Amino acid sequence: MSSRGRPGATSHARIEESAFRLFAERGFDDVTMADIAAEVGVGRRTLFRYFESKNDIPWGQFASTLEHFRQILASMPVDLPLWEAVHRGVLAFNDVPDSAVPPHRDRMRLILGTPALQAHSVHQYAEWRDVIADYVARRRGLEPTDILPRTVGSVSLALAISAYEGWLADPNADLATLLDQTMTSLRGYLS
Amino acid sequence: MSSRGRPGATSHARIEESAFRLFAERGFDDVTMADIAAEVGVGRRTLFRYFESKNDIPWGQFASTLEHFRQILASMPVDLPLWEAVHRGVLAFNDVPDSAVPPHRDRMRLILGTPALQAHSVHQYAEWRDVIADYVARRRGLEPTDILPRTVGSVSLALAISAYEGWLADPNADLATLLDQTMTSLRGYLS
């Protein structure tokens, strides 16, 4: 349990904090990794040990939240219709506590509003879809690479993103409500 | 009509040709813009006047084919159910002549099989989706930015890509058949 070796000079959280502050001030494209490194008070080279790329910073610890997503789906009652299990799973995964809403909004606005990030998000999206595809495959006795699981994953993603875009466009909108609306369309595919 | 000024040293088609040859030999990531420039016999700087980025080369003249897509949809009978109009439109847009199938396959295999290109394709996808969203909006008397048109666009894209992936995975598969199968799911959303 005891830590060995030199302690880290910073943390993912600290880097995110500084980076988001700079992004808000000057825009994502006009902030260099050197800028962020200076702000954090750490070497540029070190930043790349915490985040694989500049584009990964806005996504934060997303990859590790996917394990949670897997558990949410796995714990769905098996007697629930498949479409409803996926529907509820997506809602649960995106159910952030009230206090975390504003930063979540900022994060998603940055990601969905910056072309370079829209492109890079493909990789996160792929992993998110895989979680759904794996679940659908298990429930239906198929391979995760079969067309049905993959399609359900893709369609779910498309619907979820639509909901997010609507959420960001309307300051008064409720994310859960929008997700509930768009995800309802899933029913058509799976019945 | 008559051309004025210095004539171009190459063409989009020539660049695509050389680039695809190199990509096939060494893989997309191991070909530099300098390599392509040398192969074409033109300056590196000039390449960037024909294609905005290296990632744009595999997509070729895609942007200009979208005008064709718009016309296809616009010419659909208005008494056709919306879902069927979109369905047929997507099929028509992807109906390439037999002789053009092999290169089209190579192109799509490169795009869908190269991570860097998967990411960059987001921008082409967005324009493709907009064509559908605009059509749906016009037919339904909505704004192209409303949720329904955008969602139909996103879902159509997800379904079309699923079809393409199936097509690339099975050498004997017929693209039109696969598209027809996956696009059928659209019916559920729009009725």
Added chain:
DNA sequence: ACACTAATGGCACCCAGCGCCACAAAGATA
């Protein structure tokens, strides 16, 4: 021959990202 026009391509530069490696800071061991 002389302008005019439009494309070329070299040059210098910025920035993301990576391999290499000397070095720093901690705990463990003696």
Added chain:
DNA sequence: TATCTTTGTGGCGCTGGGTGCCATTAGTGT
């Protein structure tokens, strides 16, 4: 206390995409 081991740091140099600048070139029109 001195040394060893472990682990993170961060500087250096390089590659490659992409851009601004600008002199040059190859055409057309008068």
